[in-house]
Amino acid sequence: MSHTPHELHEEFPEYADKLTALKAADNHFARLADKYHEVNRAVHRAETDIEPTDDLHMAELRRERLALKDEIFAILKA
Numbered sequence: 001m002s003h004t005p006h007e008l009h010e011e012f013p014e015y016a017d018k019l020t021a022l023k024a025a026d027n028h029f030a031r032l033a034d035k036y037h038e039v040n041r042a043v044h045r046a047e048t049d050i051e052p053t054d055d056l057h058m059a060e061l062r063r064e065r066l067a068l069k070d071e072i073f074a075i076l077k078a
Contacts, residue, residue, distance in 0.1 A: 005044045008033060011069065015076045022075065029075055036068040 009016050022029040043061045045051040053061075 006040055006065070006069075008036060008069075008072065012073065012076060018076055026075075029072070032068060032072055032075075036065065036072060039065045039068060 008019055012019065019033070023033050024030075039061055042051070043058070043065055046053040046058055046061065
């Protein structure tokens with residue numbers, strides 16, 4: 001298990017410019033990106049035991065992060 005944060009610009013380096021542009025121009029996309037960042041940070045804090053959590057909650061956080069990432073990627077590809 002990696003304890004490296006999964007930042008959007010690192011996950012989608014080929015879309016770095018589009019990520020920045022969409023966050024500035026599209027309120028829905030900006031909210032998705034903010035929510036992803038919030039959930040991603042919660043996962044990272046739990047993985048590094050800064051804010052320990054149980055396995056069920058960790059799995060829920062990871063599923064939420066993946067769903068957000070999938071939705072963000074679909075917008076980036078469009």
